[in-house]
Amino acid sequence: MNKNIAENTFRQEVENKYIVYNSLFSNLPYDDMGKLGSLTPMLYDLSSKELKKAKSPKEIIDIFLSRFAHVKKEEDKLNLLFKIIQFIEREVVLFDSVEDASFDDLTILTHQKGSLENLYQVAQQQKKLENVYEELKTFKVRVVFTAHPTQFYPNTVLRIIADLTESIQKNDIAQINDLLQQLGKTPFINKTKPTPLEEASSIMHYLRYVYYDAIGQLHEKLFSEHYKTGEEFIPVIELGFWPGGDRDGNPFVTAEITKKVTEELRVNIMKCYYNDLKKISRRLTFRGVYEKLGELSALIYENSFGVKSDLTTETILQKIAEIRKILTEKHDKIFLNELDRFARQVKTFRRHFASLDIRQDSGVHNLIMNAIVKRYNLSDRPYDTMDTEDKFYVLFQSNILIREEDFEEEIIKDTIRNIKQLRKIQKDNGEQAIHRYIISNSTTIFSVLEVLALFEFCGYKRGEINLDIIPLFETVEGLDNAEKVMEQLYNLPLYRNHLIRRNRKQTIMLGFSDGTKDGGYVKANWGIFKAKEKLTEISKKNNIEVLFFDGRGGPPARGGGKTRQFYASQGPTIASNQIQLTIQGQTISSSYGSVNQAKYNFEQLITAGISNRVFENKKLILTEKDRILLDELSQVSYQKYQKLKDHPQFISYLEERTTVKYYGKANIGSRPSKREKSAGLQFKDLRAIPFVGSWSQSKQNVPGYFGFGSAIQQLKKEGKMEDLQELYQRSLYFKTLVQNSMMSMIKCNFQLTSYMKENDKFSDFWNVLNDEYILTCNLLLEVAQQKVLMEKEEINRLSVLCREKIMLPLLVIQQFSLQKIHESETDEERLIYEKMLVRTLFGIINASRNSA
Numbered sequence: 001m002n003k004n005i006a007e008n009t010f011r012q013e014v015e016n017k018y019i020v021y022n023s024l025f026s027n028l029p030y031d032d033m034g035k036l037g038s039l040t041p042m043l044y045d046l047s048s049k050e051l052k053k054a055k056s057p058k059e060i061i062d063i064f065l066s067r068f069a070h071v072k073k074e075e076d077k078l079n080l081l082f083k084i085i086q087f088i089e090r091e092v093v094l095f096d097s098v099e100d101a102s103f104d105d106l107t108i109l110t111h112q113k114g115s116l117e118n119l120y121q122v123a124q125q126q127k128k129l130e131n132v133y134e135e136l137k138t139f140k141v142r143v144v145f146t147a148h149p150t151q152f153y154p155n156t157v158l159r160i161i162a163d164l165t166e167s168i169q170k171n172d173i174a175q176i177n178d179l180l181q182q183l184g185k186t187p188f189i190n191k192t193k194p195t196p197l198e199e200a201s202s203i204m205h206y207l208r209y210v211y212y213d214a215i216g217q218l219h220e221k222l223f224s225e226h227y228k229t230g231e232e233f234i235p236v237i238e239l240g241f242w243p244g245g246d247r248d249g250n251p252f253v254t255a256e257i258t259k260k261v262t263e264e265l266r267v268n269i270m271k272c273y274y275n276d277l278k279k280i281s282r283r284l285t286f287r288g289v290y291e292k293l294g295e296l297s298a299l300i301y302e303n304s305f306g307v308k309s310d311l312t313t314e315t316i317l318q319k320i321a322e323i324r325k326i327l328t329e330k331h332d333k334i335f336l337n338e339l340d341r342f343a344r345q346v347k348t349f350r351r352h353f354a355s356l357d358i359r360q361d362s363g364v365h366n367l368i369m370n371a372i373v374k375r376y377n378l379s380d381r382p383y384d385t386m387d388t389e390d391k392f393y394v395l396f397q398s399n400i401l402i403r404e405e406d407f408e409e410e411i412i413k414d415t416i417r418n419i420k421q422l423r424k425i426q427k428d429n430g431e432q433a434i435h436r437y438i439i440s441n442s443t444t445i446f447s448v449l450e451v452l453a454l455f456e457f458c459g460y461k462r463g464e465i466n467l468d469i470i471p472l473f474e475t476v477e478g479l480d481n482a483e484k485v486m487e488q489l490y491n492l493p494l495y496r497n498h499l500i501r502r503n504r505k506q507t508i509m510l511g512f513s514d515g516t517k518d519g520g521y522v523k524a525n526w527g528i529f530k531a532k533e534k535l536t537e538i539s540k541k542n543n544i545e546v547l548f549f550d551g552r553g554g555p556p557a558r559g560g561g562k563t564r565q566f567y568a569s570q571g572p573t574i575a576s577n578q579i580q581l582t583i584q585g586q587t588i589s590s591s592y593g594s595v596n597q598a599k600y601n602f603e604q605l606i607t608a609g610i611s612n613r614v615f616e617n618k619k620l621i622l623t624e625k626d627r628i629l630l631d632e633l634s635q636v637s638y639q640k641y642q643k644l645k646d647h648p649q650f651i652s653y654l655e656e657r658t659t660v661k662y663y664g665k666a667n668i669g670s671r672p673s674k675r676e677k678s679a680g681l682q683f684k685d686l687r688a689i690p691f692v693g694s695w696s697q698s699k700q701n702v703p704g705y706f707g708f709g710s711a712i713q714q715l716k717k718e719g720k721m722e723d724l725q726e727l728y729q730r731s732l733y734f735k736t737l738v739q740n741s742m743m744s745m746i747k748c749n750f751q752l753t754s755y756m757k758e759n760d761k762f763s764d765f766w767n768v769l770n771d772e773y774i775l776t777c778n779l780l781l782e783v784a785q786q787k788v789l790m791e792k793e794e795i796n797r798l799s800v801l802c803r804e805k806i807m808l809p810l811l812v813i814q815q816f817s818l819q820k821i822h823e824s825e826t827d828e829e830r831l832i833y834e835k836m837l838v839r840t841l842f843g844i845i846n847a848s849r850n851s852a
Contacts, residue, residue: 006794013102018095025094025180036087042068043809056755057815081813088810089188089843095806097161101168103597106795114564114604131614133226137234141605142580144240145588147199153846155202156186158589188842196253200243200261204268206588207353212272214598216345233344237602239354246359248440255418262356262425262433269353270304276342283335292323309428313350352433359438362447368412369450376400391446395453402457419458426466435467438509442471443478445488468502474511476519479527483534490542499544506544508535511551513688520641520707525737526634536575549580556704561740567608569732571620579609590849619732626727636714637707644706649765657762660694665838697844699752699811700769704744709776724783738780745777746789746800752811807847814840
């Protein structure tokens with residue numbers, strides 16, 4: 001891609017339009033809107049200039065209020081700062097909308113590489129077109145939408161963004177002006193935390209109004225291009241769902257919530273079918289066909305609005321087949337393609353729309369087992385102190401049936417209720433509606449076996465457990481133990497028999513977020529890569545098809561970043577018959593928020609997986625020498641990161657000088673920000689999202705790079721810089737690792753917190769962070785042989801820089817608030833600045849798009 005073309009396109013389609021529409025925004029007929037439109041750029045210019053002089057945010061705000069805003073009363077100062085925060089929040093929305101509106105114009109510059117057309121072209125050149133077609137009939141992409149609290153836009157604002165994007169594409173100035181007025185009046189924060197059911201409903205909106213059409217259109221494209229007449233259609237894209245099923249650390253997700261979410265998923269897909277049939281009925285108006293369509297429509301209607309819930313996928317397909325027969329025999333197959341398209345939609349989404357996963361922490365299952373042992377007098381010893389033999393006896397030879405009324409703790413009662421109801425949910429919505437049980441923090445075989453035993457304790461016979469039990473390895477310890485754990489499970493007859501009943505398939509989930517939090521960026525990524533290799537090998541040896549499910553967040557520090565490139569870089573040593581990944585909060589709206597965006601990103605995942613399986617690519621092969629380099633990088637970076645975690649100021653810096661403890665006050669998710677209700681901040685209890693997000697808010701992004709620079713420096717001292725440069729050019733895996741880290745670093749701004757150099761308590765710790773940032777920045781550029789971060793990704797780089805510019809005044813206000821909180825002499829004053837700080841979270845996180 002030509003750099004000048006990319007830069008000109010971005011400036012024309014995004015920057016210039018934003019400036020024009022922002023002038024409309026600044027002239028809205030609201031109090032102080034014109035004043036805010038003038039003062040906000042002044043605060044940006046002042047901040048940009050004074051931060052370079054190492055002025056503190058407090059000093060900058062004081063100068064701004066006295067010299068530029070001419071405000072003297074304390075109450076007026078606070079009101080003005082709150083209004084500026086609200087003004088910038090809406091500027092961010094406008095920029096999001098303008099950039100989303102230019103999606104097609106921008107992606108056309110980069111789309112070629114990951115498109116299906118390019119895939120077919122390369123396959124034709126290598127004479128592997130038939131191989132690609134065959135792979136497309138078995139390969140699957142499973143995208144799992146989660147309720148992780150990274151979405152700071154309320155639903156009302158998300159709808160405005162969608163409408164504003166559409167109006168900007170049409171250049172409808174009148175409508176844009178009306179929507180900007182609506183935006184000015186619409187609240188940006190939730191007064192209370194959303195319930196799990198509300199979180200589920202929010203994402204179901206995307207299922208119904210975006211993914212039903214996006215996946216349908218993509219499947220039609222695939223079907224028309226490589227299926228032969230009469231061949232059975234096999235969906236490539238599958239959807240998964242966590243809201244209402246993910247109870248890990250979330251006491252508000254109950255068995256009743258799980259049941260309601262599966263009912264809502266069924267109702268929503270029936271509504272999609274009903275609306276689709278209305279469109280088809282406008283074309284199939286022929287005698288004998290129209291009446292049959294009406295009958296099917298009536299059946300679906302009854303199941304769409306809670307009248308009945310008895311319509312099965314098989315019945316719908318049977319009715320379609322009957323209509324198809326009449327259309328073929330009596331009406332010359334007119335509009336048959338529309339009916340067949342609808343049948344393919346039904347085969348894709350069936351009656352569940354998206355499969356709801358159950359997830360719980362292994363520690364909870366251990367707690368339940370201890371309670372069971374005690375309640376039913378299975379042993380004099382607590383379960384967690386037993387040896388392996390005694391645990392096996394309790395789990396599989398005690399022959400007990402448990403009842404929820406035998407226990408007092410609600411989490412135990414609810415777990416029993418939930419397991420017992422899964423059978424009925426599968427009967428009502430189909431087995432695929434809820435067929436996976438994920439165990440967080442898996443470390444031993446008992447993490448898996450305890451779940452298998454719980455089903456038996458709840459009355460299931462072994463042949464009736466129609467669920468995949470999925471261990472989630474996410475800590476350094478868990479990843480190191482993964483191969484040993486799975487080998488033991490594969491060689492255990494009772495578990496092997498379970499896998500045989502599950503078609504010899506084992507899904508294994510790997511967590512990037514907690515892995516990075518636990519071991520640092522390089523250690524986590526390389527550790528997961530090696531774990532996948534070992535798990536692939538041990539699964540193949542045991543004649544088990546392993547499927548990897550990646551728990552990925554938005555930013556590189558949580559496994560996000562360049563998603564297509566990540567999957568394209570996996571190489572032949574890692575099982576790649578499916579791509580399974582989580583899509584969370586902010587990423588749902590920013591990357592999968594419209595039909596075109598969703599189609600584009602689904603397509604990118606498909607082509608990444610197929611390319612990996614069909615084409616031979618030397619850039620995917622890691623030599624023994626490469627592995628030695630990566631091992632050393634991983635080890636040295638891990639040591640550096642561990643040293644940081646062991647620093648006496650690490651926890652207190654997080655607690656006092658970042659926003660980590662304020663995430664829970666933002667009311668963006670139902671889940672608590674800590675796993676345990678401990679009084680102080682405990683690292684082990686801290687969720688990865690507030691951990692990564694707080695470093696991002698401080699513009700230090702520690703989890704995205706820390707230790708990488710020290711590791712490269714060590715290898716450079718050993719004379720291996722040329723080896724690293726050559727590895728960067730040759731290995732797609734290492735290039736992705738470096739480029740994702742660069743993405744984290746370009747969003748850093750240590751000038752913002754440089755006032756910490758003068759802080760008696762934290763100056764040394766801040767210098768440790770700053771020194772590693774400078775070192776890593778310089779050495780990554782040397783490895784990549786580039787002059788600036790993200791030099792080869794012009795559009796993404798320009799987008800980041802624009803967003804950083806918009807949010808700079810917010811960042812300064814946030815740091816000002818932090819300073820004032822620690823200076824406050826009364827609780828009343830402290831609470832005001834805490835409220836101000838929390839309010840800044842929204843605009844900053846939304847402007848960053850993938851920072852949490």
